[in-house]
Amino acid sequence: MNTQPIGFIDSGVGGLTVVKEALRQLPGENIIFLGDQARLPYGPRDPKQVRAFTWQMVNFLLTKQIKMLVVACNTATAAALPDLRANLAIPVIGVIVPGSRAAIRETKNGRIGVIGTEGTVKSGAYAKTIHQKSAQMQVTSLAAPKFVPLVESNEMQSAVAKRVVAETLLPLEALGLDTLVLGCTHYPLLRPLIQQVMGPTVTLIDSGAETVSEVSTLLDYFDIANDQPNPTPQRDFYTTGNADMFDVIASEWLGLHIAATRVTITDQPTTHKAAATPTTIVVASKNPGKVKEIAAMFAKLGVQVKSLNDFPPLPTVAESGRTFEENARLKADGYAKMLELPVLADDSGLCVAALDGAPGVFSARYAGRGHNDAANNAKLIADLAEVPQDQRQARFVSTLVLARPNGPARDLVVEGHIDGQIVGVPAGDNGFGYDPYFFVPSIGKTLAELTADEKNQISHRGNALRALESRWQTWFKEDAQ
Numbered sequence: 001m002n003t004q005p006i007g008f009i010d011s012g013v014g015g016l017t018v019v020k021e022a023l024r025q026l027p028g029e030n031i032i033f034l035g036d037q038a039r040l041p042y043g044p045r046d047p048k049q050v051r052a053f054t055w056q057m058v059n060f061l062l063t064k065q066i067k068m069l070v071v072a073c074n075t076a077t078a079a080a081l082p083d084l085r086a087n088l089a090i091p092v093i094g095v096i097v098p099g100s101r102a103a104i105r106e107t108k109n110g111r112i113g114v115i116g117t118e119g120t121v122k123s124g125a126y127a128k129t130i131h132q133k134s135a136q137m138q139v140t141s142l143a144a145p146k147f148v149p150l151v152e153s154n155e156m157q158s159a160v161a162k163r164v165v166a167e168t169l170l171p172l173e174a175l176g177l178d179t180l181v182l183g184c185t186h187y188p189l190l191r192p193l194i195q196q197v198m199g200p201t202v203t204l205i206d207s208g209a210e211t212v213s214e215v216s217t218l219l220d221y222f223d224i225a226n227d228q229p230n231p232t233p234q235r236d237f238y239t240t241g242n243a244d245m246f247d248v249i250a251s252e253w254l255g256l257h258i259a260a261t262r263v264t265i266t267d268q269p270t271t272h273k274a275a276a277t278p279t280t281i282v283v284a285s286k287n288p289g290k291v292k293e294i295a296a297m298f299a300k301l302g303v304q305v306k307s308l309n310d311f312p313p314l315p316t317v318a319e320s321g322r323t324f325e326e327n328a329r330l331k332a333d334g335y336a337k338m339l340e341l342p343v344l345a346d347d348s349g350l351c352v353a354a355l356d357g358a359p360g361v362f363s364a365r366y367a368g369r370g371h372n373d374a375a376n377n378a379k380l381i382a383d384l385a386e387v388p389q390d391q392r393q394a395r396f397v398s399t400l401v402l403a404r405p406n407g408p409a410r411d412l413v414v415e416g417h418i419d420g421q422i423v424g425v426p427a428g429d430n431g432f433g434y435d436p437y438f439f440v441p442s443i444g445k446t447l448a449e450l451t452a453d454e455k456n457q458i459s460h461r462g463n464a465l466r467a468l469e470s471r472w473q474t475w476f477k478e479d480a481q
């Protein structure tokens with residue numbers, strides 16, 4: 001049993017539509033809500049600024065010991081979810097994946113509409129997520145920037161609202177949609193009007209309500225639900241804006257007497273509080289052998305390593321460079337941009353003197369089509385068949401690049417290598433790639449006969465990581481806004 005509260009954040013009162021569903025589905029849970037009404041709307045803002053504001057909200061809620069964070073705002077989810085997930089130790093739930101999943105479930109004709117703020121629509125997050133799950137869906141997204149102000153000024157029932165909703169949704173009329181995602185948590189407050197305009201045959205998806213089902217599942221999964229009777233659950237509401245207006249809307253919508261507390265959050269950091277010394281590093285690699293070695297080095301510093309396997313599938317960055325550095329930069333810059341996170345990439349390979357430095361940057365693809373470690377090793381041994389043992393000098397090289405999402409200008413580049421020889425008979429089961437054939441004379445073993453820690457003490461990657469060690473924290477700190 002875990003009695004810590006669940007935290008909900010939004011740019012304003014919209015997130016209350018998620019809270020309402022949480023009160024219904026999870027009545028025993030303690031809840032804290034924060035709306036950033038002073039800086040509303042988030043929709044038209046630059047994603048970077050949305051991310052900074054979101055961190056300020058999150059850092060405020062972290063002082064309240066929340067056990068889980070619900071980003072009850074589509075704009076903030078689109079702008080900040082990967083960053084929040086990478087840096088927080090608690091589970092973080094956004095509204096876009098649950099909303100997308102529900103739309104795919106409900107549609108019969110595959111024509112899905114999405115309405116949201118400019119930020120959400122511009123990010124393409126719904127279309128991307130829906131297509132990742134079901135490629136044949138037709139998704140039409142439309143920004144409805146006038147809806148949030150209507151809700152925040154409590155004009156949901158007015159004649160103006162009726163007209164604005166009808167005019168805004170006009171472009172969707174002739175598309176034959178059967179499902180419309182309310183891709184902003186403010187919109188369910190306008191639901192009757194939206195339904196009226198769209199007609200009874202269109203199913204409206206309340207992404208916020210869908211999110212709560214996911215919250216419920218994750219509470220069980222992480223075993224952090226408050227499953228004891230809780231007759232006086234905590235319901236704390238905070239706003240950065242005018243608490244009176246908040247109270248009117250919230251009390252009416254939730255059917256409870258709400259008295260929100262006004263707070264200032266502009267003094268909170270705009271990145272994770274611990275961002276100066278990250279607790280997580282994302283390694284832009286799909287090679288589990290590499291990731292394991294990098295994780296072993298960082299574990300000593302208390303830093304957790306995540307890899308591309310911890311994120312939804314991303315397009316592969318082509319390694320089209322002519323040098324390890326070029327390829328490492330391509331991967332680091334490419335994935336940093338896609339993930340919108342700082343990432344570390346490794347490009348590495350084996351250079352054999354008798355083969356004029358081959359396979360070099362082609363190490364991973366040495367055996368050509370359908371290459372894998374076994375095929376690459378087989379080709380290496382075949383190519384060296386005529387070369388006597390005393391002429392089989394080889395070098396492993398690893399180039400590491402740390403990159404940020406906003407461009408390659410300040411990439412941090414380091415290199416490491418190790419010298420050895422290629423033997424004809426493999427030895428050892430550890431490591432990966434060419435390790436069983438890479439013999440290190442000074443220790444009388446191949447790299448595959450060493451544990452990850454032992455290999456790191458001498459290897460190209462270990463040496464590159466040691467070169468990184470003295471510099472990466474300063475590099476991170478320089479970026480902390």
Ligand SMILES: O=c1nc[nH]c2c1ncn2[C@H]1C[C@H](O)[C@@H](COP(=O)(O)OP(=O)(O)OP(=O)(O)O)O1
Pocket residue numbers: 284285286287290319346347348349350363364365376396431432433434435447459461
């Ligand atoms: O310590 C090592 N022990 C054995 N073999 C190694 C090592 N380090 C690199 N190698 C080989 C494996 C691969 O054939 C190529 C790296 O190619 P490289 O493109 O950098 O990595 P990858 O494609 O396996 O993963 P990813 O690009 O997703 O990081 O060199």
Ligand SMILES: [Mg+2]
Pocket residue numbers: 319364
């Ligand atoms: Mg590769």
